Amino acid sequence: MPLRTARTAPYLFLAPFVLSFLIFGAYPIVRSMILSLYITSGPEAQHFVGLDNYLHLLQDPDFWTAFRNTATFALGSVLLQLPLSLGLALLLNRADMRGRTVFRFIFFSPNLMGLVFSALLFMLILAPRFGLLNAALHALFGLPSTTRWLSTPGLVMPALIMVALWLYAGFNMVYFLAALQAVDGELYEAATIDGAGRWSQFWHVTLPGIRPVLIFVVVLSTIGSFQLFELAFLLLGNSSGPDQAGLTIVMYLYQNGFLGGDLGYASAIGWTLALMVLLLAMIQLRITGTGKEAR
Amino acid sequence: MRRVVVYMLLVLFALLCLVPIAWLVASAFKANADFHVYPVVPPVDRLTLANFTSLFTQMPFLRFMMNSFFVAGATVILQLFFSSLGGFALAKYDFAGKKTVMGVMLATMMIPGPVLLAPMYELIYHMGLIDSHLGLIVPGMVNVFGMFLFRQSMLSVPDEMLQAARIDGCNEFQIFWHVVMPVSRPIVGAFCLIAFMGTWNSFLWPQIILQSSDRFTLPIGLNQMIGVYEADYGAMMAGTLLAVLPVVVLFFLLQKEFIAGLTKGAVKG
Amino acid sequence: MAEIAFRGVNKIYPNGFQAVYQLDLSIADGEFLVMVGPSGCGKSTTLRMLAGLETISSGDLLIAGQRVNDLHPRARNIAMVFQSYALYPHKTVQGNIEFPLRMAKLPAAEVKARALEVARMLELEPLLQRKPGLLSGGQRQRVAMARALVRDPVAFLMDEPLSNLDAKLRVQMRAEIAALQRRTGTTTVYVTHDQVEAMTMGDRVAVFKDGRLQQVDTPQQLFERPVNTFVAGFIGSPSMNLIAARMEPADGGPALTVAGERITLAREIETRFDFTGDDRITHIGLRPEDVADPQLVDADRRLHGRVALTELLGREQMVYLDLRDGTRLVARLRADRRLRPGDDIAVGIDPARLYLFQADGRALPYRQG
Numbered sequence: 001m002p003l004r005t006a007r008t009a010p011y012l013f014l015a016p017f018v019l020s021f022l023i024f025g026a027y028p029i030v031r032s033m034i035l036s037l038y039i040t041s042g043p044e045a046q047h048f049v050g051l052d053n054y055l056h057l058l059q060d061p062d063f064w065t066a067f068r069n070t071a072t073f074a075l076g077s078v079l080l081q082l083p084l085s086l087g088l089a090l091l092l093n094r095a096d097m098r099g100r101t102v103f104r105f106i107f108f109s110p111n112l113m114g115l116v117f118s119a120l121l122f123m124l125i126l127a128p129r130f131g132l133l134n135a136a137l138h139a140l141f142g143l144p145s146t147t148r149w150l151s152t153p154g155l156v157m158p159a160l161i162m163v164a165l166w167l168y169a170g171f172n173m174v175y176f177l178a179a180l181q182a183v184d185g186e187l188y189e190a191a192t193i194d195g196a197g198r199w200s201q202f203w204h205v206t207l208p209g210i211r212p213v214l215i216f217v218v219v220l221s222t223i224g225s226f227q228l229f230e231l232a233f234l235l236l237g238n239s240s241g242p243d244q245a246g247l248t249i250v251m252y253l254y255q256n257g258f259l260g261g262d263l264g265y266a267s268a269i270g271w272t273l274a275l276m277v278l279l280l281a282m283i284q285l286r287i288t289g290t291g292k293e294a295r
Numbered sequence: 296m297r298r299v300v301v302y303m304l305l306v307l308f309a310l311l312c313l314v315p316i317a318w319l320v321a322s323a324f325k326a327n328a329d330f331h332v333y334p335v336v337p338p339v340d341r342l343t344l345a346n347f348t349s350l351f352t353q354m355p356f357l358r359f360m361m362n363s364f365f366v367a368g369a370t371v372i373l374q375l376f377f378s379s380l381g382g383f384a385l386a387k388y389d390f391a392g393k394k395t396v397m398g399v400m401l402a403t404m405m406i407p408g409p410v411l412l413a414p415m416y417e418l419i420y421h422m423g424l425i426d427s428h429l430g431l432i433v434p435g436m437v438n439v440f441g442m443f444l445f446r447q448s449m450l451s452v453p454d455e456m457l458q459a460a461r462i463d464g465c466n467e468f469q470i471f472w473h474v475v476m477p478v479s480r481p482i483v484g485a486f487c488l489i490a491f492m493g494t495w496n497s498f499l500w501p502q503i504i505l506q507s508s509d510r511f512t513l514p515i516g517l518n519q520m521i522g523v524y525e526a527d528y529g530a531m532m533a534g535t536l537l538a539v540l541p542v543v544v545l546f547f548l549l550q551k552e553f554i555a556g557l558t559k560g561a562v563k564g
Numbered sequence: 565m566a567e568i569a570f571r572g573v574n575k576i577y578p579n580g581f582q583a584v585y586q587l588d589l590s591i592a593d594g595e596f597l598v599m600v601g602p603s604g605c606g607k608s609t610t611l612r613m614l615a616g617l618e619t620i621s622s623g624d625l626l627i628a629g630q631r632v633n634d635l636h637p638r639a640r641n642i643a644m645v646f647q648s649y650a651l652y653p654h655k656t657v658q659g660n661i662e663f664p665l666r667m668a669k670l671p672a673a674e675v676k677a678r679a680l681e682v683a684r685m686l687e688l689e690p691l692l693q694r695k696p697g698l699l700s701g702g703q704r705q706r707v708a709m710a711r712a713l714v715r716d717p718v719a720f721l722m723d724e725p726l727s728n729l730d731a732k733l734r735v736q737m738r739a740e741i742a743a744l745q746r747r748t749g750t751t752t753v754y755v756t757h758d759q760v761e762a763m764t765m766g767d768r769v770a771v772f773k774d775g776r777l778q779q780v781d782t783p784q785q786l787f788e789r790p791v792n793t794f795v796a797g798f799i800g801s802p803s804m805n806l807i808a809a810r811m812e813p814a815d816g817g818p819a820l821t822v823a824g825e826r827i828t829l830a831r832e833i834e835t836r837f838d839f840t841g842d843d844r845i846t847h848i849g850l851r852p853e854d855v856a857d858p859q860l861v862d863a864d865r866r867l868h869g870r871v872a873l874t875e876l877l878g879r880e881q882m883v884y885l886d887l888r889d890g891t892r893l894v895a896r897l898r899a900d901r902r903l904r905p906g907d908d909i910a911v912g913i914d915p916a917r918l919y920l921f922q923a924d925g926r927a928l929p930y931r932q933g
Binding site: 007009010011013014016017018020021023024025026027028029031032035043088091092094095099103105106107109110112113114115116117118120121122123124125129130131132134135136166169170223226227229230234237238249250253254257258263264266267269270271273274277278281 | 298301302304305308309311312313314315316318319322330331334335376377378380381383384385388390393396399400403405406407408409410411412413414415416417418420421433434436437439442467468471492495496498499503514517518521522528531532535538539542543546550
Binding site for chain 1: 615616617637638642643644646648650651652653654655663664667668711715
């Protein structure tokens with residue numbers, strides 16, 4: 001008797017999950033592929049256009065603005081994020097146990113605040129006249145205290161990248177710290193005796209040792225950065241910012257699908273985004289996966 | 296690098312992390328007029344609780360908070376139940392189609408969320424769940440990441456424990472409930488925190504679905520308020536501060552489990 | 565010239581624990597010195613101080629006459645083989661061997677040539693492109709040795725390099741390491757907890773206990789002239805029997821009361837030891853293999869006991885005897901004497917094989933010659 005229930009048990013256990021997955025996971029994926037072949041006005045009216053949405057997308061200047069902005073954000077964000085969180089992890093790795101716990105919590109606390117509420121906070125921090133950032137820059141470096149971070153087209157991206165750094169440096173640092181601690185200490189000793197200096201040890205022992213995590217973080221950060229929406233939307237006051245400097249791909253999707261009602265076009269944008277992200281991830285994995293053999 | 300330099304740098308970054316949060320706390324108690332006068336911290340005698348009162352009077356803040364608690368609580372419980380049960384099935388049983396199921400789910404994890412927004416909206420609309428909390432909770436029941444998290448953690452529960460329970464007369468669900476779950480408490484803690492944070496801070500989907508202000512969750516509600524009461528900076532900060540507290544408290548309680556759960560998958564994979 | 569000298573070296577950790585006390589030890593150029601002792605005796609700490617991986621709290625460490633206390637490991641020109649080999653997992657065997665030379669910024673051609681030469685010497689040529697993860701334990705061990713060899717250092721330091729290998733491989737590698745050392749003539753400091761390894765490999769062996777050097781001598785001297793009960797019991801397998809005893813002078817020579825029985829020693833004992841007259845003997849030592857056939861000794865040099873256990877070893881047997889006062893004596897006797905637990909037998913004591921120990925554990929000083 002136990003054997004019979006044991007055989008049916010897994011199916012029963014998975015059933016609720018699989019059911020909701022089919023309805024809210026699998027079905028939407030398929031449906032969005034279909035939707036992307038239509039133009040809709042809200043969820044009730046739709047008419048078939050075939051691949052027109054995609055063709056239109058390729059020529060849509062707003063989409064390409066969104067793409068440019070998003071790519072800039074992703075590039076800047078990942079390039080700055082990586083050394084920052086890795087550097088913090090390296091530093092923290094040299095601290096003692098207690099200090100490590102305290103600092104780890106502090107560095108992680110921005111992430112605790114959450115994306116949305118941090119955005120609301122930074123709306124004020126970046127405010128021109130009474131915002132904390134301008135006041136601090138003015139007090140420390142004598143910079144003008146009226147920089148309009150969120151209303152100057154050229155400053156919007158830097159501001160977004162800055163806030164993203166604040167939010168996620170600690171998060172990625174936790175991954176790196178765990179990876180660093182998994183590297184065998186004896187390897188460093190052997191390298192010391194073999195005559196390797198600090199930098200050589202980093203290059204020959206540390207980096208190869210944390211390579212899987214490094215790749216993981218880079219790919220994850222890239223994928224995440226490409227889906228930028230809430231941060232930009234909220235900081236720019238529910239808009240795409242001056243000269244659409246803060247227009248991201250997902251924001252464009254939102255505008256078209258839920259402000260404009262064209263769920264079909266929104267789906268097409270969604271799939272284009274998915275393809276881009278997939279491509280990027282594959283390229284990154286290719287580059288780092290078959291990297292040069294460490295000699 | 297010398298110890299001193301290491302600590303100095305760490306302290307520097309710690310300050311960079313904490314200062315905005317400290318400013319948040321200070322600003323929540325700063326009178327609106329003082330924002331232009333004291334950009335950083337007002338003198339102690341000018342601290343005020345006026346922001347909090349205006350927060351609760353100008354908008355249904357308490358309502359927003361209760362909505363958030365309800366949605367987050369229900370979502371976490373449902374996700375916990377489904378993901379742990381599913382993860383248990385994947386970890387401790389062999390059955391036909393297991394590989395397919397796992398493969399398909401892994402594949403869907405690679406599809407970015409935004410792709411699903413439009414069809415989900417359509418679906419929820421046709422289900423009549425627009426502008427309802429169910430419209431938030433029901434789609435949110437699916438947490439593939441969570442299921443794999445539980446699977447990974449439950450793999451390390453010794454099979455002998457399950458066999459001993461079977462011999463002791465437990466049926467499969469009882470094994471799950473009385474043996475495996477208690478042992479998995481750390482991962483349950485970590486998962487609850489992650490799931491709670493995810494739902495509590497969720498913006499895009501509620502923004503799309505919710506329309507009546509008495510249904511708004513905190514992120515939507517606070518954001519709306521900014522449009523309406525533009526110059527009420529103090530209330531805004533007070534609201535943000537209160538909105539962040541539940542997560543902070545939960546994190547304090549579950550810190551160790553959370554970090555362990557986060558890193559277990561990454562370092563191995 | 566690569567002599568190594570520890571002069572009054574101490575190692576005290578920040579938490580107050582002292583790992584090494586007043587170490588005075590000199591190692592000659594080209595010597596193979598083994599440091600041996602139970603876990604926690606300070607041998608590994610000493611090795612690491614020599615390598616520069618641990619700081620020296622006080623005292624001087626000299627290599628080739630130069631004080632190196634504050635010298636960075638890389639500048640000491642020593643090579644080390646770790647217990648777990650510490651091979652770089654992401655480099656090939658070739659990459660591992662070449663690494664120290666690359667760090668020394670030698671020209672690429674020379675690096676490659678020297679690495680190849682050493683690889684050949686250790687029969688690693690077919691494995692050059694493999695990563696450590698795909699090698700067997702013995703192969704990894706040889707790569708670790710190659711990495712050390714390639715540097716042509718002033719000294720080799722080895723920290724229990726064979727403890728992760730199975731018994732058979734260990735015996736084989738022991739011989740290889742010893743042969744290698746003889747060939748290269750490099751000073752080698754070798755740490756192990758296995759006294760058999762120590763005795764078979766070392767020119768001299770340094771025995772440590774609780775952070776203090778007990779005795780440093782050739783294996784033979786350690787065996788025949790241990791300076792205290794610890795060394796006596798540590799060296800030799802199975803361990804030397806240490807039995808409580810009292811000595812009194814008597815006509816015709818000193819007499820011992822051992823386990824309640826009286827053993828006469830006659831003057832011959834005085835040719836082995838330096839008696840000062842003040843000595844208070846508390847223990848005697850007798851190796852199991854030195855327990856004599858009672859027929860071969862006088863009646864007043866016999867001990868009586870009851871057999872507790874016998875273990876047959878082929879031509880010989882190990883007999884565990886309970887003496888009259890309950891002390892356990894281990895004897896290695898010929899197997900042709902049939903013994904069973906419960907049998908009462910006698911064994912003989914040959915004064916020429918006896919060791920005498922005082923209350924503080926020190927052996928009676930040996931006469932020269």
